[in-house]
Amino acid sequence: MADYDVIVIGAGPGGYVCAIRCAQLGLKTAVVEGRETLGGTCLNVGCIPSKALLHATHSLHEAEHNFADMGLKGKAPSVDWEQMKGYKATVVGQNTGGIEFLFKKNKIDWLKGWGSIPEAGKVKVGEEVHNAKNIVIASGSEAASIPGAEVTIDEKIVVTSTGALDLPKIPKKMVVVGAGVIGLEMGSVYARLGTEVTVVEFLDHITPGMDADVQRAFQKILSKQGLNFVLGAAVQKVDTLKTKAKVTYKLRKDDSEHTIDADTVLVATGRKPFTEGLSLDTLGVELSKQGQIVTDAHWATSVKGIYAIGDVISGPMLAHKAEDEGMAVAEVLAGKHGHVNYDVIPGVIYTTPEVATVGKTEIQLKEEGRAYKVGKFSFMGNARAKAVHQGDGFVKLLADKDTDRILGVHIIGPGAGDLVHEVCVAMEFGASAQDLALTCHAHPTYSEAVREAALACGDGAIHA
Numbered sequence: 452m453a454d455y456d457v458i459v460i461g462a463g464p465g466g467y468v469c470a471i472r473c474a475q476l477g478l479k480t481a482v483v484e485g486r487e488t489l490g491g492t493c494l495n496v497g498c499i500p501s502k503a504l505l506h507a508t509h510s511l512h513e514a515e516h517n518f519a520d521m522g523l524k525g526k527a528p529s530v531d532w533e534q535m536k537g538y539k540a541t542v543v544g545q546n547t548g549g550i551e552f553l554f555k556k557n558k559i560d561w562l563k564g565w566g567s568i569p570e571a572g573k574v575k576v577g578e579e580v581h582n583a584k585n586i587v588i589a590s591g592s593e594a595a596s597i598p599g600a601e602v603t604i605d606e607k608i609v610v611t612s613t614g615a616l617d618l619p620k621i622p623k624k625m626v627v628v629g630a631g632v633i634g635l636e637m638g639s640v641y642a643r644l645g646t647e648v649t650v651v652e653f654l655d656h657i658t659p660g661m662d663a664d665v666q667r668a669f670q671k672i673l674s675k676q677g678l679n680f681v682l683g684a685a686v687q688k689v690d691t692l693k694t695k696a697k698v699t700y701k702l703r704k705d706d707s708e709h710t711i712d713a714d715t716v717l718v719a720t721g722r723k724p725f726t727e728g729l730s731l732d733t734l735g736v737e738l739s740k741q742g743q744i745v746t747d748a749h750w751a752t753s754v755k756g757i758y759a760i761g762d763v764i765s766g767p768m769l770a771h772k773a774e775d776e777g778m779a780v781a782e783v784l785a786g787k788h789g790h791v792n793y794d795v796i797p798g799v800i801y802t803t804p805e806v807a808t809v810g811k812t813e814i815q816l817k818e819e820g821r822a823y824k825v826g827k828f829s830f831m832g833n834a835r836a837k838a839v840h841q842g843d844g845f846v847k848l849l850a851d852k853d854t855d856r857i858l859g860v861h862i863i864g865p866g867a868g869d870l871v872h873e874v875c876v877a878m879e880f881g882a883s884a885q886d887l888a889l890t891c892h893a894h895p896t897y898s899e900a901v902r903e904a905a906l907a908c909g910d911g912a913i914h915a
C-alpha cells in the first residue's frame with residue numbers, strides 16, 4: 452500500500468498523458484493498467500496498429516498501381532501476411548515500450564492489474580489498497596454491438612476492430628457493418644489486400660456527421676478503389692456456419708430483405724464507454740443514459756476527488772481529445788487552469804486519400820442561422836498532389852460572411868491529416884481566411900491548397 456497525490460485508472464492516451472503531466476507538475480503519481488502493455492486501446496489495438504496496416508497496404512497499392520507509370524518496372528510485391536502482422540506488432544511494441552520508458556523517466560508507478568474504487572480516496576488493485584488524494588478515471592471504451600440485431604461476436608468470423616487487426620488469414624469476402632472511420636480504414640486495408648469488401652451502413656451516406664461534399668467525394672473514391680457500399684440498410688442478424696457468415700439486412704426504403712455471405716464480418720458500429728469493475732454504482736458516480744461518466748467543466752465527477760477523461764466521458768472518441776483532457780485535468784489537480792477548446796478538435800480518417808475536418812460543417816452553420824462563405828480548391832490544381840497521383844479531393848474552407856473569421860475546414864486529399872492543423876492553429880488565434888491567404892506557403896506543397904481555399908474565400912484562387 453502506498454499514498455499518492457494522484458492515481459490514474461487506465462494507461463491509454465488520456466491516462467498516460469495525464470500521469471506524465473501530473474508527475475511533471477510535482478505530483479506523486481501512479482497508473483493502474485490491467486493490460487500487459489501500456490498505451491490503451493490506441494497503442495495496442497487502435498490508432499497505431501491500424502496505421503501500420505494502412506501504411507503497409509498503401510505501399511502495396513502504390514507498387515501495384517503507380518510504380519510502372521513512374522518507370523519502376525517489375526513484378527509487384529507479394530503479400531506475406533504473417534510478416535505484415537509482425538511489422539505491425541513491432542510498431543506497437545516500440546510505442547508501448549516508449550510509454551513504459553516515459554513512466555520510469557517521470558517516476559510514475561505502474562500498478563499492474565485491474566483497479567476498482569472501494570471509496571473516494573482509495574484504489575484497490577488485486578489485494579492491495581492504495582490511498583490517493585485524487586483519482587482520475589481514464590478507463591476508455593469498448594466496441595459496441597449492432598443496435599437491434601442478433602449477432603454474436605466471436606472475434607474469429609464475426610469480429611470487432613481488435614479481431615480485424617489480427618485475422619489469421621486474409622479473407623476472400625468481408626462485410627463491414629458501419630461506414631464510420633474504423634470501418635472504412637479497416638475496409639481499405641483489406642480491399643488493398645485483395646478482399647472483396649462490402650460496407651453496409653444504416654444511413655444514406657458514409658462518415659456520419661462529416662461535410663456532405665466530403666462524404667460524396669470520399670464514397671466515389673473508395674468505390675473506385677473497389678469497396679462496395681450498401682447504404683440505407685439495417686442489419687437484422689449475422690448467422691455463422693463453421694467458417695462462413697451470412698449477414699441479413701433490410702433496405703430502409705422498401706423494407707426488402709437481402710443477405711450477403713462473407714468469410715469475415717467486421718462490426719464497426721461505434722464504441723461505448725468502459726466502466727466495468729470500477730464499482731461506480733456503489734460509489735454513486737453519475738452516469739449518462741449512454742453510460743458515459745458525467746463530468747463538470749473541470750472533469751470532476753459527482754463524487755469529490757474523482758475525475759474522468761477520455762472515451763469514458765462525453766465528446767468525440769479520439770486519442771488526441773483524451774490526451775488534451777489528460778493534460779488539462781493534471782493542471783487542475785496541480786492548482787492551475789486546465790483548458791480544452793472543444794470547438795477546435797480535428798478528426799482524421801487515414802485512408803488514401805486522407806480525410807480531415809475541424810470546426811463547423813455547412814449543415815451546422817445553416818442550423819445556427821450563421822451567414823458564411825465557402826472557399827473550395829481542388830487538388831487537381833495543386834502541382835505536388837498531381838505529381839504523386841493524388842489529384843483527387845479538395846480543401847473546403849468555411850468563413851464568416853461578415854467578419855471573414857475561419858469557422859471550419861473539410862479536406863479530402865493527400866496529407867489532409869497534417870494540413871488540417873494549419874487551420875486549427877489559425878482558428879485558435881481567431882484568424883480570418885485572409886490571414887491564411889496572405890501567409891506565404893512553400894511551393895510545391897499540399898498546403899498551398901489550403902491557402903488557395905483561403906484565397907477562394909476572398910478575391911479568388913489563383914490555380915482554379
Ligand code: FAD
Nearest residue numbers: 461463465485491492493497498566591761762768769770
Ligand atoms: P483507452 O485508450 O481505451 O485506454 C483505457 C485503458 O484503461 C485500457 O488500456 C484499459 O485496459 C484500461 N482499463 C480500463 N479499466 C481498467 C481498470 N478497472 N483497471 C485497470 N485498467 C483499466 N483515435 C484517434 O484519435 N486516431 C486514430 O487514428 C484512431 N484509430 C482508432 C482505430 C481503432 C481500430 C480503434 C478501436 C480506435 C481508434 N481511435 C483513434 C480511438 C482511440 O483509440 C481512443 O479514442 C483512445 O484510445 C481513447 O483513449 P482513453 O485513454 O480514453 O482510453
